Amino acid sequence: PQAVLEQYHTVTGWARLPPISTLGKHQSRWNYVDTADSIGVNTKFDQHDIPYDVLWLDIEHTDAKKYFTWHPTHFAKPDELLDALAVDKRKLVTIVDPHIKKDEGYDVYKKLKNLDFFTKTKGGQQYDGWCWPGTSFYPDFCNPDMRNQWAKFFALDYYPHNRVDLYTWNDMNEPSVFNGPEVTMPRDNLHKCHTGSYHIEHRDVHNVYGFYHHM
Secondary structure (H helix, E strand, O other), rough: OOHHHHHHHHHOOOHHHHHHHHOEEEEEEEOOOOHHHHHHHHHHHOOOOOOOOOOEOOOHHOOOOOOOOOOOOOOOOOOHHHHHHHHOEEEEEEEOOOOEEEEOOHHHHHHHHHHOOOOOOOOOOEEEEEEEEEEEEEEOOOHHHHHHHHHOOOOOOOOOOOOOOEEEEEOOOOOOOOOOOOHHOOOEEEEEOOOOOOEEEEOHHHHEEEEEEHO
């Protein structure tokens, strides 16, 4: 078995060791009311002597389901939650999905639209589907330039209240499209991938879309 694994990893490369906290006990649900509710949950785990290491926040912590944002009233002070968790040597995870709300006031949407980084229809038009935020556009994660831009959204000087120990929950990256065929995007949607134009059909990259989402 050891020889087989050594040969396998010469092809795939060695797996990275995960952060120790990812191997601990995690608490996640949809959803917590606000920052105070989340801190209360953290406190009650200690009160009831229940071990846990990581708290996860679902989509309601965002501003109208716009990722890389915080709800302006319910989670207006996320640093209070992050500080409370840090005191107890615990971590926080926030969710990021690949469907981007169509909203001209949303900086992530505007940037990706202006850079022409969204997936296209078979006719070459901007593809939109329906997911948690409503009408949404889907980044073309097959495009390495798109992935580079996506990484910039996690920068400490872009994502408000981000910290080096704030972790990410990559979700719904099948990709989920509530009104799409097979509850995902059409197979004949077009991606640019590593080419100069949109001519790679989604059917050929469906199984790697989620992988590229978190590269």
